[in-house]
Amino acid sequence: MSVSHPIVDIHTHMYPPSYIKLLASRTTVPYIYQPTESDGPDTPDPRLIILASDDDPSRPKALRGRPVDSTYSSFDQKRAFMKRHGISCSVISLANPWLDFLDPGSALTTAQDINNDLERASAENNASPSNDGLKLYAFGCLPLSAPPEDIVSEIRRLKTLKHVKGVIMGTTGLGKGLDDPELDEVYSALASTSTLVFLHPHYGLPDSAFGGPEVVARSGHVLPLALGFPLETTIAVSRMYLAGVFDRHPKLQFLLAHSGGTIPFLAGRIESCVAHEREFIANGGSKQGPHRSIWEVLHSNIYLDAVIYGQPGLKAAIAAAGSVDRVMFGTDHPFFPPLGDEKDSKWLSVESNKGAIDGCLTQEEEAKRKILGGNAVSVLGLDL
């Protein structure tokens, strides 16, 4: 936690109280279910049901999804978690599914409220004499179901909020994916304001990709979380790349969750398939392919978090990023907590990511410091 070598967590979520209230007011995914006495004598924690696969009608609602305790919304708990793991700064983002589900009429004001909450909480924390030296910043959220001009106006407004250092976004865009030409106006605004986009999955893959819902159900959440999430990111970024989004917007800056899904591992195969695609104009076909190499895009438009839980993945991420300067430590807090009574000890999920950084970069202290915090400080312009 030294000031000269800070540890910055750029992948750490919260549901601020206003968002918890919004979810608790809903009865379809995403929603929070508050168990009542009829659910049993020991009224359990509220349940967060955010994935379609969580909302299994064969189970009582009090057992669907996952328990949502104060870890999700409490800044005190966030700070306690940071202290326990030596994290000096957290760049908080609203957790999935953000505002994807809002009707166009309420999206802008809801986004403004949540972004203002995050700005205020960060400002108050950073100014507080009792903050123990822990700093908070935030990624804002966008009203993507609102008309593009409202999205653009919120992107511009966010630049006036001193503690908001980018935006978090899912893979649906305006509803048709991130390769939707209608997004060009939004991408132009993001690029011209130098707004970093933290791209995060939520929807995973359809159950049919895994062999059907009964196959998925056999292993709890493992297939959707371990594979569905990163594969969703992989597909979304590949679609953007193939559609020439990075050709049209060469200044776009994306930070990809979970070390890019599987993009670092598959970049070579994507490049090879593009080079061998007969339907692309470059090969005598009629379809426009991407102009720039995927490596060039990785080296100039993409940052990767280091949330990959092992050395093999992190090695590929660093190699694909082209430099240790484009990889940043994260925790995915408050997800993947210890399941037993050891909640006050160090979290396995955090330690395995830290351990991978240590293991990949033994003897390279400067590179480790960059990934653990130095890159976040310089890329996001954090004042620590």
Place this chain on the structure above:
Amino acid sequence: MSVSHPIVDIHTHMYPPSYIKLLASRTTVPYIYQPTESDGPDTPDPRLIILASDDDPSRPKALRGRPVDSTYSSFDQKRAFMKRHGISCSVISLANPWLDFLDPGSALTTAQDINNDLERASAENNASPSNDGLKLYAFGCLPLSAPPEDIVSEIRRLKTLKHVKGVIMGTTGLGKGLDDPELDEVYSALASTSTLVFLHPHYGLPDSAFGGPEVVARSGHVLPLALGFPLETTIAVSRMYLAGVFDRHPKLQFLLAHSGGTIPFLAGRIESCVAHEREFIANGGSKQGPHRSIWEVLHSNIYLDAVIYGQPGLKAAIAAAGSVDRVMFGTDHPFFPPLGDEKDSKWLSVESNKGAIDGCLTQEEEAKRKILGGNAVSVLGLDL
């Protein structure tokens, strides 16, 4: 091509003449379409339509799929390709979709015929004084649509064919995936006969995973080939792992195509999601999870090919394999040929895989030699 440091291609396909004949007799996927004069004045090459997405009814059949020339079935062409790239030995496998589509009644005899063809061609080549020192071996195919006892009898018979060094298999198993308990009898036979299984994708992901058929169509074959193939392998192996197949059959040996799909990159995330899955017995739930760590399975049950077209992926593959001893060079010939007139030059697809090996292991000559051929010689027991 030196005998002391041979280059062995363990991922190289053929459609032997008997298989071409079988495909040409069909009119539904997979099939070969032989254009006629009505397709135009310059009758083009026959077309191979092997993926459901290839069979686009809005296109004339003469333009569906890909041209299939003699490269696919000619041993002379295979040898010319080997010579051009300094490959001294090819372990040939039937290309996808193998015999998955056969009715149970004809599967066993078709498998026997094809396996005998591959054995005979390899034996004849290796005994020929004019073979230029090029050796051929083969992975056999299994009659997976036949009753399990027929599959097991073919596994046993293959051990009597001197040039068959394992089997190639897709991800469907008996029709329900590789985690189907009905496969236990087959896995027992594979393990007890020490038969290496070369696992290869074919079906990819449903179009809906990519955003629908119109999204897929925008980029030719790129999404199904670059992403669908490796993600199919990833899902299939994860399902096997989660269902405890490697726990019940600790001697099973799999060689995964395309460096394991994305398993090397995602292994850490899979491990973390298993450790945090509340529904697994180990965490107080009711479902059986895997007993062994995925790293242990990677280090004792899995080999990876080096068909990954770039250093970042290969670095992850070597790291996840635990040792350079478990990674083996391959080309995916005759797929991904040069698209222009440079068919007699070195293939980009091959050179990028060789270049990745060179780039990852500069200064490590012994490790390079192992991946390029030494591992295949010792693991498969090749006589070069």
